Structures are given as structure tokens and as C-alpha cells.
Amino acid sequence: MTRTLRMAEMTLRELLRRRGVLGLLLLVPLVFYLGRHDQPGQAIRFVSLGVGFAVSTAALFSAVGGREIESRLTLSGFRPRHLYLGRMIALLTAGLLISALYAVVVIVDQDVANPQAVALELVLTTLVAVPLGLLLGLAVPRDLEGSLLLISVIGAQMVIDPAKDAAKVLPFWSTREIITYAVDGAGSGSLVSGATHAVVVTALLVLASGGVMSLRLRRRTHMQFV
Amino acid sequence: MRYSARAEQQLGGTSGPSSGRDVLLHAHGIVKRYGRRRVLNGVDLVVRAGEVAAIVGSNGAGKSSMLKICAGLLAPDEGRVTVSGRLGYCPQNAGVMGFLTPREHFTLFGTGRGMGGRDADRRGRELASKLDWQVARGTLAKDLSGGTRQKLNVVLSALGDPDVLLLDEPYQGFDRGSYVDFWQNVWGWRDQGKAIVVVTHMLNQLDQVDHVLDLSPDKQEAGR
Numbered sequence: 001m002t003r004t005l006r007m008a009e010m011t012l013r014e015l016l017r018r019r020g021v022l023g024l025l026l027l028v029p030l031v032f033y034l035g036r037h038d039q040p041g042q043a044i045r046f047v048s049l050g051v052g053f054a055v056s057t058a059a060l061f062s063a064v065g066g067r068e069i070e071s072r073l074t075l076s077g078f079r080p081r082h083l084y085l086g087r088m089i090a091l092l093t094a095g096l097l098i099s100a101l102y103a104v105v106v107i108v109d110q111d112v113a114n115p116q117a118v119a120l121e122l123v124l125t126t127l128v129a130v131p132l133g134l135l136l137g138l139a140v141p142r143d144l145e146g147s148l149l150l151i152s153v154i155g156a157q158m159v160i161d162p163a164k165d166a167a168k169v170l171p172f173w174s175t176r177e178i179i180t181y182a183v184d185g186a187g188s189g190s191l192v193s194g195a196t197h198a199v200v201v202t203a204l205l206v207l208a209s210g211g212v213m214s215l216r217l218r219r220r221t222h223m224q225f226v
Numbered sequence: 227m228r229y230s231a232r233a234e235q236q237l238g239g240t241s242g243p244s245s246g247r248d249v250l251l252h253a254h255g256i257v258k259r260y261g262r263r264r265v266l267n268g269v270d271l272v273v274r275a276g277e278v279a280a281i282v283g284s285n286g287a288g289k290s291s292m293l294k295i296c297a298g299l300l301a302p303d304e305g306r307v308t309v310s311g312r313l314g315y316c317p318q319n320a321g322v323m324g325f326l327t328p329r330e331h332f333t334l335f336g337t338g339r340g341m342g343g344r345d346a347d348r349r350g351r352e353l354a355s356k357l358d359w360q361v362a363r364g365t366l367a368k369d370l371s372g373g374t375r376q377k378l379n380v381v382l383s384a385l386g387d388p389d390v391l392l393l394d395e396p397y398q399g400f401d402r403g404s405y406v407d408f409w410q411n412v413w414g415w416r417d418q419g420k421a422i423v424v425v426t427h428m429l430n431q432l433d434q435v436d437h438v439l440d441l442s443p444d445k446q447e448a449g450r
Contacts, residue, residue, distance in 0.1 A: 002337060003337055003338060006333070006334060006337040007334070010323065010326055010330060010333075010334045013325070013326060013330065014323050014324075014325040014326055015325075017325040017366070018325055065323075066323075068317070068321035069321050069322060069323055071299050071321075072315060072317070072321050072335075072382070073334070073335070073338055075297060075298070075299075075313055075314070075315050076314075076335045076338035076339055076382075076385070076386065077337075077338035077339050077340060077386070078338045219298060220298045220299075220300075220301045221301070222295070222298075222301060222302055222305060222306050222307055223298040223306075223307050223309065224306060224307070224308045224309070225308075225309050225310075226308060226309070226310050
């Protein structure tokens with residue numbers, strides 16, 4: 001536990017010192033939000049996707065940037081799970097702070113039927129975004145490829161009609177479901193299906209990204225310690 | 227290339243005469259290919275407690291690959307590595323977190339070694355001072371000079387008292403005094419009974435090491 005928390009502490013310290021990155025993390029959702037400010041449902045959906053994009057990007061760059069040092073840290077006694085969970089905790093902390101900020105902005109600025117659902121939806125978006133960014137960061141050779149993949153995912157999320165079945169395979173499909181409930185006060189089915197989708201996607205992404213990290217940092221079979 | 231009587235060529239063959247000390251690192255039959263190019267061709271390396279081995283060779287000869295294979299960071303196509311005790315590895319280029327201070331690095335790496343934060347910080351600063359580096363409190367790793375960042379790498383590899391130290395051209399960017407200090411540290415670690423492997427181009431140090439592994443292609447062929 002000490003190792004996990006130490007990794008989380010150092011990852012968070014490093015992230016908080018990147019002031020330019022922090023500024024952009026805060027700015028991206030705002031730009032998305034203001035672009036559709038006149039349509040409450042769309043504005044909230046876009047700010048959610050903005051939060052998802054910003055947090056995923058931070059996770060992606062954190063994962064790519066940490067590759068060299070993580071292999072050294074495993075030699076120093078860290079296990080892959082310490083490094084993965086530590087990074088996850090740090091990114092979730094930063095992401096949830098951003099989500100909380102935008103939840104306040106939306107609830108104060110917009111007339112929504114169910115403000116708690118907006119807050120829940122932003123939290124779930126962060127939960128999906130962190131392992132999504134980590135997975136992309138761990139699976140691609142460089143951050144450019146990861147960024148392009150992430151842009152493709154977010155772009156597809158914006159243009160594909162959420163009512164289509166195909167949209168359900170996209171990671172942030174839950175945003176529209178829950179926002180419909182939050183803004184229009186639709187039946188609670190939207191909340192349940194949206195939340196379920198977000199939780200399932202998060203679990204799958206955690207399993208996939210954790211698996212890739214374990215594979216990357218595994219002890220090579222030619223090594224024998226006596 | 228001339229070596230002193232102490233230096234011992236170890237190419238694809240057996241280890242040198244046993245001194246009765248424990249073998250801490252044994253790489254056996256290491257083969258590594260990149261595409262069709264076979265870089266390491268059945269290389270053996272044995273380093274005992276209290277010994278220093280130097281890995282030399284031309285650019286692209288596989289020196290860093292050999293060290294990464296010994297550290298378990300790279301898988302060979304064939305061969306095995308047996309390590310007795312704990313490993314410390316210093317890469318050729320700085321693998322550090324740019325927005326953390328050196329002292330935060332000491333704490334992080336020390337935690338991995340099971341050290342407390344203060345203990346790791348104290349030990350890190352001690353090791354740094356032996357490389358003629360007084361660690362400033364607030365300077366971030368990204369703002370360190372190239373040589374100082376490399377000193378940070380050396381300190382991190384030695385933190386937690388590893389039994390086997392693998393150092394990949396660790397003195398890049400060092401000034402003359404720091405370079406001398408670095409080798410003094412190496413001899414000190416040898417006296418403490420550690421096994422040390424240094425990738426080096428500095429041939430003037432080879433008469434003081436216990437083994438020399440020359441990975442130049444012609445030497446590897448000759449050793450087979």
C-alpha cells in the first residue's frame with residue numbers, strides 16, 4: 001500500500017507542476033461547453049466529452065511518459081500493480097477535481113431537472129476516461145499515435161447518432177443517456193442503462209490497461225533470481 | 227586493444243578462474259537479434275562479488291542491449307541470466323520524472339527498496355555528495371544539467387544497496403572531477419563486495435577492472 005500511495009503522490013505532484021497542462025485540462029471542457037452553450041442538453045453532453053477528452057489525454061501522456069521510469073521502478077522493488085494503481089489514483093484525483101468544477105459550473109449556469117445526475121454523469125465520465133487514456137498510452141508506441149486514436153474515439157462519439165446500437169460500443173455512450181435523464185427528466189431507465197454502461201466499460205478498460213501494463217513490466221523468463 | 231594482466235577477456239567461453247567468491251551475475255549463452263542482424267552471439271558473462279566488469283565494443287555492438295538483458299528489461303532470443311541478490315540499473319539516458327526534484331526521486335525509489343522517506347532522502351544525498359553533487363531542495367530534474375541528471379541516475383541505481391550494479395555509460399556529461407569521483411565510487415562498491423558491470427568507452431580504466439567483455443563482432447567470432 002505504501003508503494004501504491006507513494007507512486008500516486010509523486011504522479012500527482014508531477015501533474016500539478018505542469019501548469020500549462022493543467023490550464024489546458026481546464027480549458028478544453030470549457031471550449032466544448034461554450035460551443036453549445038445555447039442548447040442545455042448538448043452543452044452538458046459536450047462539456048462531458050470535453051472532460052473525457054482532457055482526462056484521457058492526461059492519462060495517455062502520463063502512461064507514455066512513465067514508461068522509462070516504470071521499468072526502473074520495477075527493478076527497485078515496485079510491482080506493476082503498485083505503479084498502475086498509483087498512477088490511476090493520481091489521475092482519478094485530478095480528473096474528479098475537474099469534474100467537480102464543471103458540475104458546479106453546469107448546475108449554476110443551466111436549468112436542469114436533476115443536478116445530481118449531472119454530477120454523477122461527470123464522475124462516471126472521469127472513471128471511463130482514466131483507464132481509456134492509460135490503455136491507449138500503454139498500447140501504442142508513441143504519444144502521437146495515442147492522441148490520434150483518442151481524437152478518433154472522441155470524434156466518433158460526437159458524430160455517431162447515440163440512438164444507434166453501434167454507438168453503444170463507444171466508451172462515452174453513457175453521457176447522453178444520463179444527460180437525457182438529468183435535463184429532460186426522462187424515465188429513470190436512462191440513468192440506470194447509462195450508469196451500467198459506464199461501469200461495465202470502466203471495468204473492461206481497467207482489466208485491459210492493467211493487463212497490458214503487467215505484460216509490459218513482467219519479469220522476463222530468461223531471468224532467474226536466487 | 228591491450229588489456230592489463232588483471233583484465234580478462236570473456237567472450238562466449240567460460241568464466242575466469244574462481245576466486246572462491248560468490249557469483250552474483252551469470253549471463254549464459256546470450257543471443258540477441260534485431261531483424262536479421264545478430265548482435266549478441268552466445269555471449270557469456272560471469273561477475274563475482276567484489277568484481278568489476280567492463281563491457282566495451284564499437285557503436286551498435288550490443289553493449290546496452292547486453293546490459294538491458296542482464297537487468298531483465300529486454301528479452302534475449304536465447305540464453306539465461308542468473309542474479310544473486312538485488313539489482314541496480316543505471317540507463318544511458320536519463321529515465322527520470324522531469325517535474326520531480328532529485329530528493330523526491332530518492333524518496334520514490336527508496337520506497338520501492340523498502341526504505342522510509344527520510345532514510346531514502348538522507349542516503350540519496352550521501353551518495354550524491356560522493357559524486358561531488360550537493361542536492362538543491364527545489365530544483366526539478368528537468369532543470370538539472372545533463373551531467374547532474376546523470377548523477378541522479380547513478381544515485382538512484384545505487385540507492386537501497388543493491389548487490390549487482392549495472393551501469394550503462396553512466397558518466398556522460400560528467401566533468402573531470404566527477405568522472406574521477408565516479409570511478410572512486412565504483413572501486414568503493416567493489417570493496418564492499420558488490421558485482422559491478424560498466425558499459426564504457428573509456429579504455430584508460432580497463433587496466434583496473436577485473437573482466438573485460440569486448441562485444442565487437444570480430445571478438446565475438448573469435449570467442450566462439
